[in-house]
Amino acid sequence: MNRNDYISLVTIVPIWVVCLWRLRYVRKSTGHRLLFFTFLLLAVAATLRLSVIELTLIEVTGMDDLVSLLKHLVLICCSLLLLQWVDSIAPAAENTRGWRYLASSRPRTTIAVLALVTAGATFPLSAPALVEQDGNRNFLEAQYGHLGGTVYLLPYLGFLSLALTLSALLCGAAARRADRTLLRLCMRVMAAGCWVGVAYFAGYLLYLAAGLADLELPFTEKGLETVLTLVQVGSLLLIVAGSSVRGLDTVLQVLRYRRWLIALRPMWSDIVAVLPAESIARILADGPSIKSDQRDLRDLWSRLDQRILDINDTAHEVLPWLQEGLSDRAVEAARRLGLSEVRARAAAEAFCLQHARNARADQEPPADQPTARPILTISEDLNTNAAWLALVASYYGSATVRDIDDELRGRTQRTQA
Incomplete structure (x- = not known):
């Protein structure tokens, strides 16, 4: 050669x-x-x-x-x-x-x-x-x-x-x-x-x-051939790289689905316990494990979509246990804790979901004036929903949710005093 x-x-x-x-x-x-x-x-x-x-x-x-x-x-x-x-x-x-x-x-x-x-x-x-x-x-x-x-x-x-x-x-x-x-x-x-x-x-x-x-010519033919060959190589590599960017997009999407699936698992596994018996039976039959979330890349879109559906179904199931106006007060409490607008809304949704879930699981009576507004912000786009719920899940069960609860309890006590 x-x-x-x-x-x-x-x-x-x-x-x-x-x-x-x-x-x-x-x-x-x-x-x-x-x-x-x-x-x-x-x-x-x-x-x-x-x-x-x-x-x-x-x-x-x-x-x-x-x-x-x-x-x-x-x-x-x-x-x-x-x-x-x-x-x-x-x-x-x-x-x-x-x-x-x-x-x-x-x-x-x-x-x-x-x-x-x-x-x-x-x-x-x-x-x-x-x-x-x-x-x-x-x-x-x-x-x-x-x-x-x-x-x-x-x-x-x-x-x-x-x-x-x-x-x-x-x-x-x-x-x-x-x-x-x-x-x-x-x-x-x-x-x-x-x-x-x-x-x-x-x-x-x-x-x-x-x-x-x-x-x-102001240069040797051998020098011209070398330069043009390198130019040709550069052209081909750029075209190959450009056509492969969309393939990279597919790989990145798979990695995003996997990351979102894992991020939603702690919140999902905690709240699905209040779903109807048939839904719980389906989840147990599917048997999704932590290892399967981490290692199995097959059918990620459908699995992520089902997990989001389970979370949203649970949010509707526990909605009667959420008092009217509590979500707005939770957002204000999160802002007072120093969270940005987007993170304050995410933390407030996590607090409301956890609060309603616990009340439902403890068999407390529904709220006197239940809210009609959904607990979670859900759209028709899977990527948007997964990204948002992953942020909500990062606050679910966290110290921030407990701080919001303490802030609301303290403010209520001060108001009553």
């Missing part, structure tokens, strides 16, 4: 890893399939750069530069799929003229087909690759100053530059409209990767133009 092979492995290995990871999502949606085949073609094209693959194909086919043609054709298809995927997640265009028209389905496909046909037809005009001392075959450098080779490379370099430019613009539009931080980050990183890719192909176009104009 030569120096370029080791540089290529920096991108080949991560791209194949991404392909294997995305294989399980192929059946989920068209977007997942597009992204999988985009990276599959990119991995094939990158692997074709390895000298051992290139020499093997030369021995099998007897064609010295077949690998270069195959790699260029695969990359044209790859860039078309990337553009199609980015277009599918970008916001709908208000104006379909200009670059948005070129990025739409029919124009981009037509241009890609023309690039493929033109590249295949003009490939015989190119010059043979230069064979360096380390055995590396340099096809692009051989086309420097060669008219036929430049004509062949124009459709390849031109279409990839256009496709990456349009992809970068679409990623920018998607980032501006995204309502989630990680999705914005995904689109911005991918846009950066596309722009770096544009710089790579634009650099080669300028290099070929300088060759035709017989201009003297």
